[in-house]
Amino acid sequence: MSALPKEGMIPKRLARLRDLASNLWWTWQPDAQRLFQRLDPVLWEEVRHNPVALLRRIERIRLNAAAQSPVYLELYDRILAEFDRAVAGETWFERSFPEHAGTTIAYFSTEFGIHEAFPAYAGGLGVLAGDSLKEASDLGLPMVGIGLLYQHGYFTQRITEDGWQEALYEDLDLENLPLARVTGPDGQPLQVEVSIAGRLVRAQIWRLQIGRIPLYLLDTALPENLPTDRELSARLYDGDPERRIAQEMILGIGGVRALRALGIRPGVWHLNEGHSAFSILERLREHIAEGLPFEEAAAWVRETTVFTTHTPVPAGHDRFSLTLIEKAFAGYWEQLKLSFEEFCELARQDEPWGPTFNMTALALRFSNHRNAVSELHGRVTRRMWAHLWPDRAVEEVPIRHITNGVHIGTWLARRMRALYQRYLGPDWMERVDDPALWERVLEIPDEELWAVRRHLKRKLVAFMRERARRRWQRNHVPPIQIVASGVLLDPYALTIGFARRFALYKRAYLLFRDPDRLRRLVNDPHRPVQIILAGKAHPADEPAKRMIQEIYRLIKDPSFGGRIVFIEDYDMEVARYLVQGVDVWLNTPRRPLEASGTSGQKAALNGVLNLSVLDGWWREGYNGANGWAIGEDRDYEDPEAQDVADAASLYELLENAVVPLYYDVETDGIPHRWLRMVKESIRSLAPFFNTRRMMKEYLHEMYLPAMEAARRRTAIPREPVL
Structure with missing residues (x-):
C-alpha cells in the first residue's frame, strides 16, 4: 500500500481520512476535496491536490486542530457517510x-x-x-x-x-x-x-x-x-x-x-x-x-x-x-x-x-x-x-x-454545481440524462448565472498568473515567456480557449492564418479578445512541435499586447480551469478526422459556448442557437481549400457574431442575449453529452x-x- 501515515499518526477522530485518501472517489467530490484542503490550504496546492502526499507531510498540530473543530467534524462526518453509501450502498x-x-x-x-x-x-x-x-x-x-x-x-x-x-x-x-x-x-x-x-x-x-x-x-x-x-x-x-x-x-x-x-x-x-x-x-x-x-x-x-x-x-x-x-x-x-x-x-x-x-x-x-x-x-x-x-x-x-460523453462530477465547477443544486433540485445529479430536468436551466436568473461565470473567469486568470509567477521564481525564464504565460490577461475581456493534443489535423494554426486580422481583433480597445492555448505534441511528432513553435513565436510578438497566451504542460488541472473559466471553446479539426472530442462538452456544462467545426460530437450537438458552427456541414477533397474556407468562416463569426454578442451589455451590466445562448447550450447539450447517458x-x-x-x-x- 502507499505509505499513508500509520495508525496513530492521525487523530482517532479523523482516522478515516486514510480510507478517503486511498480511494479516488474524492476526485469527483468537491466537498471531499475541501475536507483535505481545509487541513492546510497552502500544502494542498504544493502537493497538487494529492491527499496521500498531504497526509504524509502535514503537521500533527493541524490535524489536532481539525479534530477539535465542530465545523470541520460536521463536514467530515457528512462526507464519510456519503462515501460509505457510494462504495457500499445499493446501486x-x-x-x-x-x-x-x-x-x-x-x-x-x-x-x-x-x-x-x-x-x-x-x-x-x-x-x-x-x-x-x-x-x-x-x-x-x-x-x-x-x-x-x-x-x-x-x-x-x-x-x-x-x-x-x-x-x-x-x-x-x-x-x-x-x-x-x-x-x-x-x-x-x-x-x-x-x-x-x-x-x-x-x-x-x-x-x-x-x-x-x-x-x-x-x-x-x-x-x-x-x-x-x-x-x-x-x-x-x-x-x-x-x-x-x-x-x-x-x-x-x-x-x-x-x-x-x-x-x-x-x-x-x-x-x-x-x-x-x-x-x-x-x-x-x-x-x-x-x-x-x-x-x-x-x-x-x-x-x-x-x-x-x-x-x-x-x-x-x-x-x-x-x-x-x-x-x-x-x-x-x-x-x-x-x-x-x-x-x-x-x-x-x-x-x-x-x-x-x-x-x-x-x-x-x-x-x-x-x-x-x-x-x-x-x-x-x-x-x-x-x-x-x-x-x-x-x-x-x-x-x-x-x-x-463527460463525467459531470469531475468536470463541473463547484459554483456551477451549487447553482444547479438550487434550480434543478436536490436530486439533479441522479437525473443528469433526463432532458426535462435541464429545462429548468431557463429559470436561472441571468444575474446569478453571470456572477458565477465572472467568478470562474477570475479564478482562471488568477491560476494562470500564479503559475507564471512560480515559473519565474523557479526557472528564471525571460520576461517575454512570463508575458506569454498569461500575466497580462484581463479577467473581464472576452476569453477564448483552445486546448487539446497538438497534431496537425487539429489545426491550431487556423486562427493564425491572417495575423493582421487577428491582431485587429484582439486589440480592439472597446471589445478586446484574448485567447488561451494549451496542449502537448507527441515527442516524436516533429511537425506538431514545429507548429507549436511557430504559434509561440507569434504569441511573443508585442503587437498582440499579451492577449494571446500559451499554458505549458497541459494536464487535467489546467483543463478544469480552462473548460470552467473561458467564455468560448474553440475547436478547429480537419473534418472528418475528429472522432468525437469531449473538451467542448465539459465547457458547455459550465456555461461556455462552443465555436467549432461540424465534426465529432458538435455535429450532433449544434442546433443553430446553442453556439456557432465554423464552415459548412460537408467534407473537402482539397485540404488547402478547406483551410481557406474554414479560416474565413472563423474570422467572420468572431468579428460579426461572437464578439458583438458578448459585448452587447444592457444598462444593468449584464449581456442578456449572450446568457440566453448560454442557457440554450446547457439545456440542449448537458442531458445527452454526459457519461451517464453514454454508459x-x-x-x-x-x-x-x-x-x-x-x-x-x-x-x-x-x-x-x-
Missing part, C-alpha cells in the same frame, strides 16, 4: 438488473485519466476511460479496469524561449499514490508471466480504487526481468515498434492472465481502442486449451467482446510488420492450433508497403459489439473498414456509434447482449483452464 444497476449482478465487465485501456496526481494518461482516450470508470462506479456497474502502471507517466512539457517543446520524464512517486500491491494467498506479490520473443517477462499487479471500481495495473519494473523489459511499462506510447508490441502483449495477454490470477472471470470484455486487442488471442488460447475447436472458441470470444474505436486517422491504428509478429510471438500460434500464416490472417491488413498485423482489424474481426464514438465517426469508420465485410454495403457494415447506452446495446451470451455459454460444462 442503480443492482436494482435494475439483479439477474446480472454477478457478471463482471473487464474494461481494457492503455491509459486512464483519473486525476493530475496520477499522470497515466496522454489525452482524450485516457480521460474518457477515467470518466467511464467513475460513471460505472456511480451507476454500480460490475466493472474492473485493466491497464499498465507507467513508472514515468506521460511527459512534462516545457517550452523554450524560442518556442520549442521539450519533453521531461520523471519517475512516478509510488509512495504518494493510493496504490496497493496485490498479493496472493501466500502473502507474496501476485505476478503473471508473458513470453515475448522467447523470453519470459514478469509483471506484478497493483490496484487503484475508483469508487466501487478496482483498476488493476501491470508493472514490469521487477529485478528478475532483463533491464530492457523493466522499461516496458516505463512510458506511455513508446515509439519503438519492438517495445510497443511488447507493451501491448503485457496489456492484452498479461491483462487476461492477471484477471485469472485474481480469480475474476469476466462475462464482458470491453477493449477501449485496439491497443489491448492481444487479449483476444489469449482468450482464444484459453478456450482451445479447454478443448474447443478454433471456430467455436472464436464464436465465444466474439459474443462477449465489446470494441470501441476512437480514431479515423490511419496513424492512430497500431499495426506491426509480420516479421516483428513472428519474432514477438515465437510459436504462440501453435497453442491456437494455427500455422503462422493462419495466425497472421486473424489481423492482416495490407498497406502500400506490404502486409501488416493490424490491432484494429483483429478487434473488429473478433467482436460482435463494435462502435465508433460519434454519428459522423460511425459513418467514417464503416467506410474505413468496409473491406472486412466485402459482402455488405458500406451502410450495413456492423459498426454502430455511441457518442462520447447506459453501452449497457443496453453492448454489455447486456454480451452478458446474455456469457450466461448461455457458461451453462455449458467446461474443463478448468490449466
Whole structure:
C-alpha cells in the first residue's frame, strides 16, 4: 500500500481520512476535496491536490486542530457517510438488473485519466476511460479496469524561449499514490508471466480504487526481468515498434492472465481502442486449451467482446510488420492450433508497403459489439473498414456509434454545481440524462448565472498568473515567456480557449492564418479578445512541435499586447480551469478526422459556448442557437481549400457574431442575449453529452447482449483452464 501515515499518526477522530485518501472517489467530490484542503490550504496546492502526499507531510498540530473543530467534524462526518453509501450502498444497476449482478465487465485501456496526481494518461482516450470508470462506479456497474502502471507517466512539457517543446520524464512517486500491491494467498506479490520473443517477462499487479471500481495495473519494473523489459511499462506510447508490441502483449495477454490470477472471470470484455486487442488471442488460447475447436472458441470470444474505436486517422491504428509478429510471438500460434500464416490472417491488413498485423482489424474481426464514438465517426469508420465485410454495403457494415460523453462530477465547477443544486433540485445529479430536468436551466436568473461565470473567469486568470509567477521564481525564464504565460490577461475581456493534443489535423494554426486580422481583433480597445492555448505534441511528432513553435513565436510578438497566451504542460488541472473559466471553446479539426472530442462538452456544462467545426460530437450537438458552427456541414477533397474556407468562416463569426454578442451589455451590466445562448447550450447539450447517458447506452446495446451470451455459454460444462 502507499505509505499513508500509520495508525496513530492521525487523530482517532479523523482516522478515516486514510480510507478517503486511498480511494479516488474524492476526485469527483468537491466537498471531499475541501475536507483535505481545509487541513492546510497552502500544502494542498504544493502537493497538487494529492491527499496521500498531504497526509504524509502535514503537521500533527493541524490535524489536532481539525479534530477539535465542530465545523470541520460536521463536514467530515457528512462526507464519510456519503462515501460509505457510494462504495457500499445499493446501486442503480443492482436494482435494475439483479439477474446480472454477478457478471463482471473487464474494461481494457492503455491509459486512464483519473486525476493530475496520477499522470497515466496522454489525452482524450485516457480521460474518457477515467470518466467511464467513475460513471460505472456511480451507476454500480460490475466493472474492473485493466491497464499498465507507467513508472514515468506521460511527459512534462516545457517550452523554450524560442518556442520549442521539450519533453521531461520523471519517475512516478509510488509512495504518494493510493496504490496497493496485490498479493496472493501466500502473502507474496501476485505476478503473471508473458513470453515475448522467447523470453519470459514478469509483471506484478497493483490496484487503484475508483469508487466501487478496482483498476488493476501491470508493472514490469521487477529485478528478475532483463533491464530492457523493466522499461516496458516505463512510458506511455513508446515509439519503438519492438517495445510497443511488447507493451501491448503485457496489456492484452498479461491483462487476461492477471484477471485469472485474481480469480475474476469476466462475462464482458470491453477493449477501449485496439491497443489491448492481444487479449483476444489469449482468450482464444484459453478456450482451445479447454478443448474447443478454433471456430467455436472464436464464436465465444466474439459474443462477449465489446470494441470501441476512437480514431479515423490511419496513424492512430497500431499495426506491426509480420516479421516483428513472428519474432514477438515465437510459436504462440501453435497453442491456437494455427500455422503462422493462419495466425497472421486473424489481423492482416495490407498497406502500400506490404502486409501488416493490424490491432484494429483483429478487434473488429473478433467482436460482435463494435462502435465508433460519434454519428459522423460511425459513418467514417464503416467506410474505413468496409473491406472486412466485402459482402455488405458500406451502410450495413456492423459498426454502430455511441457518442462520447463527460463525467459531470469531475468536470463541473463547484459554483456551477451549487447553482444547479438550487434550480434543478436536490436530486439533479441522479437525473443528469433526463432532458426535462435541464429545462429548468431557463429559470436561472441571468444575474446569478453571470456572477458565477465572472467568478470562474477570475479564478482562471488568477491560476494562470500564479503559475507564471512560480515559473519565474523557479526557472528564471525571460520576461517575454512570463508575458506569454498569461500575466497580462484581463479577467473581464472576452476569453477564448483552445486546448487539446497538438497534431496537425487539429489545426491550431487556423486562427493564425491572417495575423493582421487577428491582431485587429484582439486589440480592439472597446471589445478586446484574448485567447488561451494549451496542449502537448507527441515527442516524436516533429511537425506538431514545429507548429507549436511557430504559434509561440507569434504569441511573443508585442503587437498582440499579451492577449494571446500559451499554458505549458497541459494536464487535467489546467483543463478544469480552462473548460470552467473561458467564455468560448474553440475547436478547429480537419473534418472528418475528429472522432468525437469531449473538451467542448465539459465547457458547455459550465456555461461556455462552443465555436467549432461540424465534426465529432458538435455535429450532433449544434442546433443553430446553442453556439456557432465554423464552415459548412460537408467534407473537402482539397485540404488547402478547406483551410481557406474554414479560416474565413472563423474570422467572420468572431468579428460579426461572437464578439458583438458578448459585448452587447444592457444598462444593468449584464449581456442578456449572450446568457440566453448560454442557457440554450446547457439545456440542449448537458442531458445527452454526459457519461451517464453514454454508459447506459453501452449497457443496453453492448454489455447486456454480451452478458446474455456469457450466461448461455457458461451453462455449458467446461474443463478448468490449466
